[in-house]
Amino acid sequence: MYLQLDQISVQYSGAGRPALNRVSLGLRRGQIGALLGPSGCGKTTLLRAVAGLERLHGGRITLDGRLVSEAATGLHLDARERRVGMVFQDYALFPHMTAAQNIAFGLHGLPRAEQRDRVTQMLDLVGLGGASRRYPHQLSGGQQQRIALARALAPQPSLLLMDEPFSSLDVDLRERLAQEVRAILKQTGTTALFVTHDQLEAFAVADEIGVMQHGQLDQWDEPYALYHRPATRFVATFVGHGVFTPGQVRVDASGSRVLTPLGELADPQECPLPDASGRCEVLLRADDIVHDDDSPVKARIQAKAFRGSEFLYTLELASGEQVLAHVPSHHDHAIGEWIGVRAQVDHVVTFPPAPAA
Numbered sequence: 328m329y330l331q332l333d334q335i336s337v338q339y340s341g342a343g344r345p346a347l348n349r350v351s352l353g354l355r356r357g358q359i360g361a362l363l364g365p366s367g368c369g370k371t372t373l374l375r376a377v378a379g380l381e382r383l384h385g386g387r388i389t390l391d392g393r394l395v396s397e398a399a400t401g402l403h404l405d406a407r408e409r410r411v412g413m414v415f416q417d418y419a420l421f422p423h424m425t426a427a428q429n430i431a432f433g434l435h436g437l438p439r440a441e442q443r444d445r446v447t448q449m450l451d452l453v454g455l456g457g458a459s460r461r462y463p464h465q466l467s468g469g470q471q472q473r474i475a476l477a478r479a480l481a482p483q484p485s486l487l488l489m490d491e492p493f494s495s496l497d498v499d500l501r502e503r504l505a506q507e508v509r510a511i512l513k514q515t516g517t518t519a520l521f522v523t524h525d526q527l528e529a530f531a532v533a534d535e536i537g538v539m540q541h542g543q544l545d546q547w548d549e550p551y552a553l554y555h556r557p558a559t560r561f562v563a564t565f566v567g568h569g570v571f572t573p574g575q576v577r578v579d580a581s582g583s584r585v586l587t588p589l590g591e592l593a594d595p596q597e598c599p600l601p602d603a604s605g606r607c608e609v610l611l612r613a614d615d616i617v618h619d620d621d622s623p624v625k626a627r628i629q630a631k632a633f634r635g636s637e638f639l640y641t642l643e644l645a646s647g648e649q650v651l652a653h654v655p656s657h658h659d660h661a662i663g664e665w666i667g668v669r670a671q672v673d674h675v676v677t678f679p680p681a682p683a684a
């Protein structure tokens with residue numbers, strides 16, 4: 328792996344529990360990783376540890392074949408020695424320097440002519456070739472963030488770290504910029520790790536996504552696997568819209584099936600037996616539930632949220648179970664109405680029943 332974290336822990340002085348607890352993950356050269364998780368789960372601390380801004384209390388970090396942090400020996404290269412580039416939420420451009428001067432900031436070591444070439448190349452890369460003499464206050468938020476990216480990429484860092492790089496931008500712009508940034512990183516072959524609160528952004532930009540809670544990494548996986556094969560209940564509920572419903576696993580000659588209030592679901596490969604009794608909870612995502620007038624299973628609409636092309640309906644089955652459903656928005660039903668639903672689950676995800684509260 329190009330970047331490898333092995334069981335890293337970080338403990339802030341005076342804090343009761345570690346901010347990072349035995350976290351391991353790896354990125355291959357040129358891959359983009361994203362970290363998701365609720366506020367305070369340790370995402371920024373993880374970036375800071377990789378950057379060399381926090382010392383490890385356990386574990387080790389290697390970058391491009393070089394050990395850069397190791398708790399056991401106290402080895403700790405500083406940020407500059409790691410050649411890590413950083414982009415933060417608030418651009419952090421120098422206000423009294425032009426865009427070109429900002430980008431040139433990290434290039435002192437290079438001869439003048441080379442600096443100039445690199446700055447031009449970077450401005451073109453981020454699509455701001457004409458903005459070299461502008462000051463940050465003469466640029467929009469999105470343009471400032473592109474300059475911040477150009478500045479971070481100019482010294483050709485071994486790794487780019489980004490902490491909520493798009494969060495101060497409006498929704499439209501952040502979606503566009505997220506796509507652009509992915510294209511730029513891929514074009515330059517840059518390995519990057521970024522923190523976001525926005526799952527869709529992580530899905531759109533990253534090759535690997537980590538979901539954290541309480542300083543631990545619950546899962547580090549490709550976006551598809553994270554969504555369809557969540558490793559823990561927390562990941563299952565944190566990523567996407569879904570609910571758990573009780574199920575009973577049955578195994579016979581034809582394979583394994585799960586009986587649910589919505590009928591029988593079958594998928595032998597992805598339906599591990601949760602425990603000997605066969606009792607389990609089945610994850611039902613909003614896109615697993617299909618509105619079908621002909622279905623014998625009926626559900627009452629409890630709440631609905633308009634999302635443009637679809638509604639997110641919260642539904643109650645006759646058995647009292649709650650499920651969510653994405654339904655095309657031309658099916659505009661009233662709250663309280665009963666509609667037909669059926670489950671169409673390609674990836675049956677089961678967990679052992681939750682311990683009684």
Ligand SMILES: Nc1ncnc2c1ncn2[C@@H]1O[C@H](COP(=O)(O)OP(=O)(O)OP(=O)(O)O)[C@@H](O)[C@H]1O
Pocket residue numbers: 339340342346364365366367368369370371372373
């Ligand atoms: N300098 C510090 N000293 C003591 N505790 C800290 C320090 N920085 C962070 N913490 C604590 O460490 C934990 C992890 O914080 P961190 O900033 O890494 O979380 P985060 O996931 O990035 O949160 P957010 O999404 O809100 O930015 C939190 O409980 C936080 O209060």
